[in-house]
Amino acid sequence: MSETLKHLLNVDRIIHEPARLMIMAILSATESADFLYLLNATGLTRGNLSSHLTKLEKAGYVQIEKTFVGKIPRTICRLTPAGSEALELYLNQMQTVLNKTITNTEKQ
Amino acid sequence: MSETLKHLLNVDRIIHEPARLMIMAILSATESADFLYLLNATGLTRGNLSSHLTKLEKAGYVQIEKTFVGKIPRTICRLTPAGSEALELYLNQMQTVLNKTITNTEKQ
DNA sequence: GAAGACTGGTTTGTATTGCAAACTTGTTTG
DNA sequence: CAAACAAGTTTGCAATACAAACCAGTCTTC
Numbered sequence: 001m002s003e004t005l006k007h008l009l010n011v012d013r014i015i016h017e018p019a020r021l022m023i024m025a026i027l028s029a030t031e032s033a034d035f036l037y038l039l040n041a042t043g044l045t046r047g048n049l050s051s052h053l054t055k056l057e058k059a060g061y062v063q064i065e066k067t068f069v070g071k072i073p074r075t076i077c078r079l080t081p082a083g084s085e086a087l088e089l090y091l092n093q094m095q096t097v098l099n100k101t102i103t104n105t106e107k108q
Numbered sequence: 109m110s111e112t113l114k115h116l117l118n119v120d121r122i123i124h125e126p127a128r129l130m131i132m133a134i135l136s137a138t139e140s141a142d143f144l145y146l147l148n149a150t151g152l153t154r155g156n157l158s159s160h161l162t163k164l165e166k167a168g169y170v171q172i173e174k175t176f177v178g179k180i181p182r183t184i185c186r187l188t189p190a191g192s193e194a195l196e197l198y199l200n201q202m203q204t205v206l207n208k209t210i211t212n213t214e215k216q
Numbered sequence: 217g218a219a220g221a222c223t224g225g226t227t228t229g230t231a232t233t234g235c236a237a238a239c240t241t242g243t244t245t246g
Numbered sequence: 247c248a249a250a251c252a253a254g255t256t257t258g259c260a261a262t263a264c265a266a267a268c269c270a271g272t273c274t275t276c
Contacts, residue, residue: 046253
């Protein structure tokens with residue numbers, strides 16, 4: 001069991017951060033979303049959303065596209081292939097660890 | 109779905125840190141463990157293990173007991189009731205979020 | 217019996233974060 | 247044209263997580 005647990009140390013920290021996991025999860029479900037949608041869906045402040053998005057972009061996990069709708073700027077975000085791959089890997093790892101741990105806690 | 113996800117922002121950061129989740133998971137399975145056992149089981153350095161344990165102790169999640177075996181000091185750690193409660197809560201929350209997210213990623 | 221190695225940790229230093237608040241650039245409204 | 251609003255970005259700071267240095271005591275070995 002220890003071996004499974006040790007995977008935790010290598011878990012993707014970019015995704016492990018709750019705020020970013022939320023963002024990734026939303027993007028994985030919606031294909032694409034704009035800044036305001038994410039803002040509302042996550043409950044983050046604009047500042048935090050902005051910096052998390054930048055971090056995800058630098059990691060190559062989301063692609064950020066800036067356009068204008070009329071004269072108002074609009075930021076559209078979508079998961080990259082690398083992003084959804086990384087998300088899937090993260091989910092599987094965590095899932096495995098959680099299951100192991102849960103069955104253990106139940107045992108006693 | 110958004111509501112479930114937002115729980116992520118309130119997830120217990122003490123437990124969310126991978127190193128500490130490992131420690132908590134091990135303790136929940138073994139009832140009690142000494143420093144060296146944890147050291148080996150987690151693969152952490154002594155310094156990190158020490159400081160994570162202190163943090164868990166301050167949070168009231170583990171109880172740390174120092175004894176001597178012969179002339180050699182020995183540190184025994186066990187989960188407190190508050191600790192195992194917090195762990196269980198964390199596991200349930202994460203489990204829920206992961207399941208939601210996984211079914212969403214599968215949909216596409 | 218003293219030099220060095222080992223046990224079992226704790227403390228310190230540093231670089232990275234995550235968050236909130238302030239700022240920016242432009243647009244619309246009264 | 248002044249004030250309010252939209253859509254973000256940048257800045258400042260306090261809290262972390264890790265590694266490396268340190269420490270107190272014990273054992274070995276020559």
